[in-house]
Amino acid sequence: MSNFKKAIFVLNQFGLDISEKEYQEIEENQKAKGLKKYGHTLEECPKEKYNWKEMAIEEIVDFIQYVNKMKS
DSSP, X not given: OOHHHHHHHHHHHTTOOOOHHHHHXXXXXXXXXHHHHHSSOTXXXXXXXXXXXXXXXXHHHHXXXXXXXXXX
């Protein structure tokens, strides 16, 4: 399953819609932001440098807070 399809699945669970073009633009912007902030892309980052599971969970927690704020 592509990243876009995964995103659509998750976003639909929260009643959010996004086009593939919007997703691609946001993905590119996020990659550029990461490159500027860290000096490398996520793909170039060594797997052992971070606790990726913890970071993923933190991002999900943030996502849920953002959605709740948007809907309040």
